[in-house]
Structure formats: structure tokens, C-alpha cells
Amino acid sequence: MAILEIRDLVVAYRTQRGVVHAVDGVSLDVAPAQHLGVIGESGCGKTTLLRAMVRVLPRNASVPRGTIRFKGRDLLALSDREIRALRWREIATIPQASMDSLNPVYRVGAQLVEVLTVRGGLDRGAARRRAVELFQMVGLESQALDRYPHEFSGGMKQRAVIAMALALGPSLLLADEPVTALDVIVQHQILEVFKRLEQELDLTVILVTHDISVVAQVCDSVAVMYAGRVVEQAGTQPFFRTPYHPYSLGLQNAFPNLAQPRAELIAIEGYPPDLVTPPPGCRFAPRCPFAVDLCHTQDPALGAVGPGHQAACHRTQEMEALRAQAADPETWLQVSGMEAPLRPPASPHVQEDPVP
């Protein structure tokens, strides 16, 4: 029984250039205690997807289609009040910019106590005690509770935000690029904290990242997003052993590989398509070294390629051969359809801020 079921979800942004379909027909199932990693290049809609799950979207966003069921309740049908009651108690979020997510004018401990009392219903004394516990859990000194965010290092802030997220014992934790802004050593420490807590607390986690190695370390399953779609979904092991989407192949080439640490890194040429006018057919076609004519006209659907393994590609049957080709850097240099924009797509003009 899935704790979270997303069906055909579409999230659109109104911009001056037109409507951006940042999430375009995503379906996902997350089982209790699953640790799902969502990966994809920046701009493919990962953050939008996460924010849609708790309905904390920017003002110019709308959800024209789809359902999100959490423990059987349709989140999109809830009233503002109901969804608010659910946030943090049931679904906690570690936002993308969690470095700046602490209020600079309150002590970190006060912010933790605030959420414990206001959202958690504890009295101040109990909240204070719980705050100390939470800080210990994430490896922070209890004295740090009395400091202001600007007195924290990046790693400490990240730990504090994790402590906040765990404060009310949520059943689902959404983490958006939790280690992106940190240096490698601190990244490692934070991921260790994650791993430990996942185990200890029996959490369901959706972790969003553009860094495939993060997924390898802390997730047991993977969803790959490209241009607002999920293009491949699998358990972590099968995903790394036998990826089924050319984009996944490209991603694995582009990041240091734990199995073959010396392998040369190969970037995927070009940029993701403009989401105001996405290409017809497969969205990856303009950058895909394996694209055939069909790819440019017909959109491949997400289909099963193995047990619990799905991919959206016309050539999944030939994947064994393609994997071999993909290992050769030359393959990626000769992208067939060069209509892929070589500059990043013009960013939408207005980035407005969220309303509930």
C-alpha cells in the first residue's frame, strides 16, 4: 500500500512568455519507509513537484490536472486549513534553500521551540527538552540552541533544519537538494546523518537532487525526471546496474561513479528544452544520441522494463547494446538532432513568491 500516490500531476506557471508546464503528467508511488531519490538536471521540475505535494507553490503556479493521495486523502481537494494542518505534522519539508530557511532574527532554539509548541502542541518546558533531544539527534550541541542562525556554519544550519523537520515526527520527509550548497566533507557528514535517521526513525523520504551519487548513498529507489516528466523509475540497485533510459545513461556518465571511480566524466551536450514549447515526441530526443525518427514524432510512455522498473523510451528493447555505446564518450559528442538549444532557455521573467 503506497503512502503517497501521485497520478498524472501537472503543475503550470504563468509567465510573461507563456505557460510553463514545470511538472507535466507525473505519476509516482511511494511505499511506507521507502527512500526515493528524485534526480534530474536543474530546471526539470523537481522542486515544483515537491512543493506541489504540500501545496506551497509560488503565486503564479496552478495545478490544472492530477491527484496526489497521501494516506488515502486527496491533498489537492483539501481546504487550505486542512492542508496546513497536515504540513510538518505529517509531511515535513527541507526546502531547497535551507541555508536561508532559518529566520535571522530569532535564535535557532526559539524557532525549534516555536514549531514544537505552535504546531506540535507541547508546552514550553517539554518543547525545550524535545529541542535538546532533536539537536543531539542531528549531532548539534544543545548550547547551539541559544545562538542565532548567522552564528551557525552551513553544515550546522543544515543539521538544524533537519532537526526542525523531524520535530513533529512526520511520516513523510521531503528533502530538496539537502547537501547541494555544502562542501564535500560536510556533504558526507550530512548524508551520514540522513542514513542514520532513515534507519532509526522508519521514515518515508523523498529526496530531490541533481547529484546522482547522493541517491546512490541514501536512497533505495530512484525516479529520474526530465523536462517535467518521470522518464525512469527503479530500485537503486537495478537503476545503477541496468539503467533503461538514455538520459539515465547520460547522467551516470556525468557523475563520479562509485563502482568505477576512475571512469571519465562525460557531460550531456545541450540543455533541457524550453518548457513553454516542449518538443513533440520524446523530450529528450534533441539531446539523445540514440534518437530515431519515431522519437521526434511520438512521445514514449512510461512502461515496465523489469520488476518494479519502468522507463519511457522507444528503444528499451535494444538497451543492452545502447548501454555499451553510451560508455563511449564519442557517442555523446555526436548528438543527432541539433535543434537542442545550446543556450539555456530564457528563464521566465517573473519569479514570484509562494502563497499557500
Add this chain to the structure above:
Amino acid sequence: MSVQSASLTPAAQEPRPVSGLAQFVQMNLEVFRRDRMALVGACIYLFFVLVALLAPWIAPYSPLEVIQENGIWLANEPPSPRFYLGTTNLGRDIFSQLVYGSRTALLVGFSAAVAVALIGTVVGLVAGYYGGWVDTLLMRLADIAFGVPFLPLVIVLVALLEPSIWNIVLAMALLLWRDTGRVIRSQVLTVKERAFVAAARISGAGDLRILFLHIAPSILPLSFLYGSLAIGWAILTEASVSFLGFGDPDVVSWGFMLQDAFVSQAMSRGAYYWIVPPGLCIMLSVMAGFFIGRGYEEILFPRLRRS
């Protein structure tokens, strides 16, 4: 404080730089093309300028003329086709005074704006460019200027020297450069690190040349911003000083009219036709200054622009 308060730009924000004369002219045009309110502001000033220029033809009477009929003063006449806004208790035509008042307002407004913007710009340029003790000295002076109560100083100066609009302008010039000076100084500090300034220095340009040919154009929009705000403040200040009775008794201004109304019991008679129009004119011209200032602000600090 006063000028500063009208501009609500967070200090930390760095204005967008401009350089080159052509770009500068273009930018000024853009202010009015892009910002509708700035255009409205400019139109208001244009209107007052026309009124001021054509005053003798628009105004049916001379503003201080006591209108008589058969040897009787036509005092406290209500509005009529003959006296659009009625007459004062000395039998002077209120509408004509209003028309001539625009001359004083514009004269004070523009000359004070030029003085304030000029002094502020030069101080800011010199302090920012030379740094060191010059900078320290000028900025301490600015601190001091911030501590001096503005309107009381204007009153004292005008009363001690002589009641004239030029002394009002002088008082403004003495104090209000502080806001412009500070902002421009901090802008110069960033501009002088830019590549084109270094390039000019390498090619052997002297300090003055660099300062006025290379740096000044890129900070001029800021001077314009503070200048356009100063127009409004100058008009308000002149009005206040005249209202308090320290104005030039021979110069008709909107403040003078209101003082006249105040001491002539216009209020207890409910003579709105006398009280309301001059204040509206002051308000309009001050608002126009704000609008234009805002236009510059939005171009200079684009992040502030919001839907």
C-alpha cells in the same frame, strides 16, 4: 531625513550602472516611457510651466490688485463667472493669485533642486573618488547636516537675512545636499572599481577627467532622482515659510495665499474656495516630484519593480 524618506530604496541594493552619454540620455527617456506615473509627473510639471509662462494671459487680474467697483472693495466675493474662485478679504482675485503662484513654486522648486543635486553630486563625487581625509571630512559634515532641524533653520535664516525666495533656496542648498551626497558617494565607490575607469586611468586620463567624464555620467541618474524629490520639498518648504509669515510679502505664492486665508478668517467663514485650491496645487506639484523620482528609482533599482 526628509528627502531620504521619500525614497524607499533599501540601501544595500546596488543601482544598475550606466555609462556613456548616449546611454544616459536614452535612460532618461526610458524613465518616462516605462513608468506611467513618471510621465504623469512630467505632464503635471509641464502643465504648471505652461501656466507660469502664460500667467499674464490666463489670469484675469493682477494678483495683488485690489478690485474695486464704484470705490467699494469687492472683498470676500464667492466664486462667480467674474471671479472663478472668489476674492480675498482685501478684494484680490484668488484665481489670478493661484495662476501667478505657479511661477514662484516652479522658480523655488527648480532652483532648489538644481542647487541640492549639484552640491550633493559634487560632494559625493569628490568624497567617493578621493577618499581619505576629504571623504571623512565631507561625510562628517553630512552627519552634522542630518542633525540640524531643517524647517527651523530655514525660518531663522530667512528671518535674519531677508524674506526672499532665494534665501529659502539657500537654506535648502545648505542642508539638503546630505542625502544626495551620501548616496552618490557610495555609488562612486563601486563605480570607480569598474573596468572602464581603470582603462581610462591606464590611458593616462587625469583625476578630473575621470571624475567628470567617466564616473559622473553613470551616477547622474541618482542626482536626477534626488533632484526630482527636492523639487517637491522646495515647494513645500517655501509654502511653509510663507505660511508662517516669513515669506516675501510682494511675492504671491501658494503658501502666501494660504497664510492670507488663515489670518483672514477664511476658515471660520468656510471659504473652501480660498483654502482648497492652493493646497491642491502644492500637493500636485510635490506628488509630481515623487512620481518622477519613483520612475528613476525603478530604472535604477529594477529589483523593486513588482507586478
Add this chain to the structure above:
Amino acid sequence: MQRSVVVYLVGRIAQSLLVLWVVVTFLFFLFRLAPGNPLVAYIDPTFTEEQQQALMRQFGLDKPLSVQYLVYLGNLVQGELGDSFFYRSPVIELVMEVLPNTLYLTFTSLLVAYGVGVVGGILLAWRRGSRLEQMGVTFTLMTRSAPEFWVGMILLTVFAFNLGWFPSSGATSPGTLYASEWDKLTSWDFWRHMVLPATTLALYLHGLPLLLMRSNMLEVLDEDYITMGRFMGYSELRLMVRHAARNALLPVITAMALGVGYSVGGNVVVENVFGWPGLGRMLVRAVAASDYPLAQGAFFLIAVVMVTMNLIADVLYGVLDPRIGAGQQAQH
């Protein structure tokens, strides 16, 4: 208290004193170098030459300018501001007598203005892009552009002369005497007199906090910690007030302290419209009557209030913003 805080405070106070010194020096020379005999308004034409000389001596005007200046400074330090030509009593007593009235008016109107401004600013930011916001901003721009004395005149015409709801002049009804300052402050009569001038000032003063609060709020609402608050399921009210407003408020509070200083100077006009017996009206009357010692004294006191408020504004800012070093004294 930390050492750095003490150093900062001492430096800042020294700066305030420097400002005051420059102001008094400027004042002194301005008044002395003004054309005409400073005693001209005071000296009766029937006075004999000897009587005039005696008077000059009495006011110390026979000595060289530099000596006069030093004497003046020395007296000032001891709170001695000389005697009024006109009232023939010590200036310090005269100005201290009216100072409270000015402060009452200033604080009342500022309190109203900042209360309305802050709440209004939050409201407009929250309802951004709406008609309400447009109308609010337009109204505020109008009140900021309108001359205070004109607004006062209109309020007087409507509410004092036409409707007769409020008195037209003064701080107390003629003939009323209060046993103490406290009696006055708790009297109905005093506050009835306060309504119109305070409203006039507040109408003008509310613009700065309102616009400042609104633009700060818009800025803060874009911050990541506000989004975080939404993720955390905080109510919109809590987010607006406790999280956004608290941050947006810092510059507004500083502006308020500055505003006290500014409006003590700006009170001049309103006090004169409403015949409010305060420093501003005293200054105008003294200047008009060429009562130089009194004008100087009133000006000096206005400057003192202003400089003090600027100082408080600076220190407050440090206290309120934990990110600014000087403020760390505040809580521990």
C-alpha cells in the same frame, strides 16, 4: 556589556555632541552677524544712550564677539541660555515650560502614525496587487505631498468651525488651570485639543512607516524563511506578523526614532496652525519678534531633541538586529 559596545556608544555620543556644537556655533554667529542691532526690538526709542549702553552690558553685547562666544558656550554647558528680550525671563525656563507640550504632541501623533503605518503596510503587502493596495498607496502619497498646515486648515474648517466638534486653538481651554502636569494629561479637555493637531501630524507622518513597511514586507515575503514557514504549516497571520513583520519592522523602528527628531522640527507648522503652545510656536514667535536669545534657545532645544533621537535610532537598530555586532548587549 562588551567593550566594543562601549567604544561604539562613546564614539556615537561624541559625534552627537559634535553635531550640537556645530549647531550652536552656527546659531551664535548667525544671530550675532545678522544685520541690525540685536536689541533693536527691545530698545525703546525713548531710551537714552546711557540706558542703551547699560542694556548692552546687561546682555553682554558690549564685549568682543569671541568673548561673547566663549561666554555663550560656557553658559550653555551649564544649561544657561540667557534671558528673553521679550519676556525678560530666563530662556531656559520659557523653553522647558513648553517642551512637554511639543513632546506630547509629537509622541501622540507618532504613535498613531506608526501604529497605522505598520499595520497598514502589512495589510497592503499582504494584499499586494489588489485594488486596496493601489488605493492605500495613492492615499498615502497624497497625504505625504500635502502641506501639513493646509491639511490642518481643512480639518479646522470642517471639524472645528463647521461642525464644532473640536476646539480650534490651544492645548487647553482658556482659563483652565491644572494642578499638575499629570492632571492636565488625564483631562478630557487636553485630549480634545490634541485630536486635530495630532491627526494632522499623523496623516503626514504615517506615510513613511506605511510605505517603508510595505516595501520591506514585500522584500521579506520573498525570503526563504517565509517559504519555510509555509512548509511548516504556520498560519498566514503568524507568518505575516511574527516572521515577516518582525524583520520588516527593524528599519521602521529606526525610522521612528528619526521621525521623532524630524517631527519636533516639523511641528513648527502644525503648532502654529493650531495655536499649540510648544517649542515650534515659541520659535516662530521669537524669530518674528527678534527675540534672539529665545529663538536661539528654542532652536537649540529642538536640535537637542533631534540629535538625541538620531542617537537612539542608531543604538536601537543595533539592539534590535542580532546580526549587528553592537546589539549583542541586548539580551545577555
